Amino acid sequence: MILTALIDNTRLDDRTDLAVERGLSFHIKTMGQEILFDAGSSKAFCDNAILLGIKMEDVDVAIISHRHHDHCNGVTHFLDRNSKAQVYFRECTETDYSFKAFGFKSNVGIDKTLLDKDSGRFSFINKTTEIRPNIFIITSLSRKHEQPKGNKYLFTDSGDGCKPDTFDHELLLVIKEDDGLIVFTGCAHSGVLNMIETAIELFPNTRIKAVVGGFHLVGLPLFNSIGGTKRDIEAIGESMLTYPIDKLYTGHCTGMKAYEILKGVLGDSLEYFPTGRRVII
Template sequence: MILTSLIDNARLKNRTDLAVERGLSIHASTMGKSILFDAGSSEAFCDNANLLNIDISHVDAAVISHRHHDHCNGVTHFLDRNSRAQVYFRECEETNYVFKTFGFKSNVGIDKQLLVKGMNRLTFVNQMVEISPSIFIITDISNKFAKPEGNKYLFTESDGNCIPDSFDHELLLVVKESDGLIVFTGCAHSGVLNMIDTAIKHFPDIRIKAVVGGFHLVGLPLFNSIGGTKKQIEQVGEAILDFPIDKLYTGHCTGMKAYQILKGVLGDRLEYFATGHSITI
């Protein structure tokens, strides 16, 4: 598999031509298929793809991890540039998604016009499905481990009533190659440990070559604070060490402070996956 970070909060130092935004979009080339995982919040991932020699019009399928704007609103531009691929979302009730703290509230959800524009191109899943040979979307995510502390600022809102987001709109993408799994986490609001645990339950005794995506260990993004304590984040890293994982590539909502804490635990097994970074797994 060849993985390329099309959009992240940061970029490679030598690629000042690439745009950045607080969002996530990853391209995967595997087993003859071109897969888009998440689409950022704007057209920037498409423009970066051109500069990285990735043809968005040839993408075979797009998978959207959850309904926050920084992962899905770029889909409207994907639909303009690609006329054939289905775009997969997890099926859930329609609601509004908000960030709320200290009396401040902002909309962080999907642009609902996108759901209308893409009506004939969107597929909604509510169970594990194999969208292409050995490429799986999983919706029954484990609840064995604690969810990220940063989730406490995220809510759903209907008829003016806010309740904590249950993240029933989040999914997991797993690619099963001949020599192991690649697990894509999106923001891992359900908890990166739960997502890894889910992949292992569905594919026991198979090596995990890589876990890719954000881990949502940030607290308040504006201040790049950590979600929880340093010890809690170290414990996440220590738990990861117990799993059969070769490498982890992360960025976006992991947060730079939390990333450095994890790096202290995981060492070379962990890499920051900045915009423009391309790897072969």
């Protein structure tokens, strides 16, 4: 697999030509398929793709991890550039998504008008589905471990008042190559340990070559605080060490403070994955 970060909150130091935003988008090339996983919040990932030698028109399938704007609003720009790929979301109840803290409230949800654009290009998944050979979208996620503490600022409103977001709009992507799994978490609002647990339950006794994505260990993004305590983050890292995982690549909503804490536990098995970075897994 060749994996490229098209957009993240940060970028490689030597790639000042690349745009950054608080968003996430990866390009995945594996088993003869090109996959877009998440689409950021603007066309920045498309612009970066050109600079990175990636053609959006060649993408075979797109997968959106959840319905927060920083992962999905760029889809409209993807559709402008690609005429063939089906775009997969998790099926869920229509609602509004918001961030609330200390009297401040902002909309963090999908631009619903984009779902009306070329609506035949969208597929909505409500169960574990193998969308292409050895490419799995998983919707039933483990609840064995606690969800991220930063979730407490995130809400939904379906017309009957704000309620805590249960993340029934979040999915997990697992790609099964000949020598192991690659697990894509998006923001891991359901909990990165739960996502890892889900992959292991579905593919027992299978090596996990990499876990890739945000882990949502940030508390208040504006202040780059951590969700919970330092010890909470260390405990997550210690749990990760008990799983058969070769590498973890993260960024975005993990937050730099939490990343440094995890790095202290996980060492070389954990790497940051900024805009412009490309790895072979």
